[in-house]
Amino acid sequence: MSTRTFEHVGTRPIRHDGVDKVTGRAAYGADVSLPGMLHGAVLRSPHAHARIVSIDTSAAARLPGVKAVITGADIPPNSAKLMLGGEAALDLHDMGDNLLAHDKALYHGHAIAAVAATSLDIAREALARIEVVYEPLPPITSVDAAMADGAALLHDKYKRNIANRMEFKRGDADKAFADADVVVDREFRTPMVHQGYIEPHACLARTGEDGRAVVWCTTQGPFVVRDASAAILGMDPAHIKVIPTEIGGGFGGKIVVYLEPLAIVLSRKTNRPVKMVMSRDEVFRATGPTSGSKVRVKLGATRDGALVAARVSLWYEAGAYKGSPAGAGAMCAIAPYKIPNFFIEAHDVVVNKPKVAAYRAPGSPIAMFATESAIDDVARQLGMDPIEIRMKNAAAEGDQASYGPKYGPIGFKQVLEAAKNSAHWKSPRQANLGRGFACGFWFNAGMSSSATVTLNPDGSAAVVTGNPDIGGTRAAQALMVAEELGIPVERVRPIVADTDSAGHSDVTGGSRVCYATGMAVIRAAEDVRDQLRARAAKIWNVDIADVGWERGKAVPLNGAAKDQQPLTVVQIAAQMPHTGGPVVGRAAVNPPMAGPGFGAHICDLEVDKETGRSTVVRYTAVQDVGKAVHPSYVEGQMQGGVAQGIGWALNEEYVFDANGVMENAGFLDYRMPVASDLPMIETVIVEVPNPLHPYGVRGVGETPIVPPLAAVANAMRDATGVRFTELPLSPPRVLRGLTAD
């Protein structure tokens, strides 16, 4: 595998969906319409926590043009059944209650009722005529408030607001701390932040007299939308077809269903297609950001820089229903390092905020912001280089990961080495800048994927999967088919199909599409190749064992058919009608695990000490990706993850008032990085092949959002001498920190 030379993999062709996207032809969630369609809109709770006493929809229903009004009574109450939703288990009861509240509004923006009308103006007018009587309850807006004595309970069934707790340990951390030469003990906090995809959630549902529904929507998981909608509404999944549109960003936030079941119910009640599109305000208030958090980290090291003990306690906001990524954070917190003694505990805390959803390496950035900041402090106290201390403690093949399994071949040390040798690290640090270094880890996911490769009579091919393409996976899949069949990548047509047309695939998430779906694509292309060998054997009248495959051609082997010239794919394809008919390859895979991804980032930060404003002036991301199939899109994933991480570090945060109302639910005040905020982002791709994948692919998308939080904070520490432990490092907070003493 590692010795294989590639002809197509590793090149940078123009993506197959590119022309549609630069010309405006590509159709996203809100771009699909049908004749006679109605427009849906959602009434949302003005309270962060309230009992719903009554809902009167009669005045809304009477408004001309209103065709249906629904409330929680139209969503059957589900038992607490779990289904797999990619990187988090989805609880059908909670998802159904989140779709339309049944008894209580659990956050500001919680859906209360929905309307379908002949125009959006009429639908909105109808919302204003729905009369809801609320009994407001005290809002819980932080993990501290949630865990305080006598705190109001969100869910009576839990008896407290900690929905889950997990712990794991190794060795004797207390004893090791007592023997350590240096101990750092700090508490860190991060705010709730949003994925910030530019395309709001949108869907169009059409039901028929036969009870069947077709749903067009922007989603990372069309099969999740189908199965969750069916389970929540008590429908047969065989009666729902989900057609994924192009998706305008997801980052984990487009796995849960928010609109689709509502549109199905409204369409059923009206017998007309119903379109629903969220506003940006609704996206912020009522979809799934990631947790605000509190993390306590204690690290102990000996004088030579060996980390001997760690204690990490994490409290993550789950939002209104259980299910924060605290457990994943706990598993990632010290994953890159061999620390013989540790105790790690994670708490999943419900609060009156929107229910969190997956966000790129869910849980890891929060946990590793804390641990990578603490390691920086340990290195400072020991007078050690930040790369040196990490190298000394770095996990490698054969080491038992803190979260359980023994590592296979991993590239953490190679990443550290590449960072040390990077142009950025070797460049002299300018006097007015701070330089920060931090690492990141993500598991990457395997899960289920299917693929079909069909050969056309002209020798071109199509590859069909069920994974919406967010970051360039179609181009990667076309490269894989081109590689296996030896045909030009431009002659491969990659297709994202609907749930009736593609074999089952789990979500586009977990950095798994290039890895797991890619594995299915390669196997399906190999299936085609083996069938082509059989066709060549037939043409040559020899045994298939006497036909080999080299660079896109069937070649005679073992002296059989030795007078025959090799046959190209085009030549064999032209003969298909006479050699057995069409050639279709298929494959399905279910890898239980993937190849872990490690990254190391370097950040140069300029801090204006009069205003507290800071600017990233140089940034380098180093990552082991296993194998870069399309290097441009690998770089793009790294650069995009960095930009999101820098936003999280410097400016992004949900600001809530005392009543639990988000005060900055728009792109003006929720301040994501713009082009003038960032420098070019340098990338260094490290390739330590993953033995689980035929090309060595690991997956790339999530790891790069993990290091920036601490890389920026460590640069801030370097620039100012102040250790900031709470994000974001916005100008007011930095200014307060600089003037504190």
Next chain:
Amino acid sequence: MSKLHVTSIINGEPVEFLCEPHESLLDALRNAVGLTGTKEGCATGDCGACSVILGGRLVPSCLVLAAEAEGQTVTTIEGIADGERLHPLQQKFLEHAALQCGVCTPGFIVAAKALLDANPNPTEGETRYWLAGNLCRCTGYDKIIRAVLDAAAEKHPKVSA
């Protein structure tokens, strides 16, 4: 309230459409005119996904009333290519892999065209500040800026002394 009748030149063609008095140009383009290449990311003028060129000026079409397009020329993403030939910016976005999900791409290309119309040879800093009104959440902007600078360089190669 009855709808307003508006006549505009959209992408070089005379177009008539009906709109509500309060309707945005973005909604009219996407619904009444059927040009869905212009995207809504926020409807508050903060993300630039709905960028169009109205009467020679770059605007977020979500903050313009549809009725204001009366008698004006409007260029949307659908009008950037020259027939079957992509605009150099479109070509450079493809070559530089300057898009991932692609939903911000129409706005970026329209805004970048307005930049190059006004300043054919911008610096990196000028390009970054001009495009600061367009949000991209996938790329970190690196490849977008390179694509725009490359398109400018190709059109106006730097003359060596």
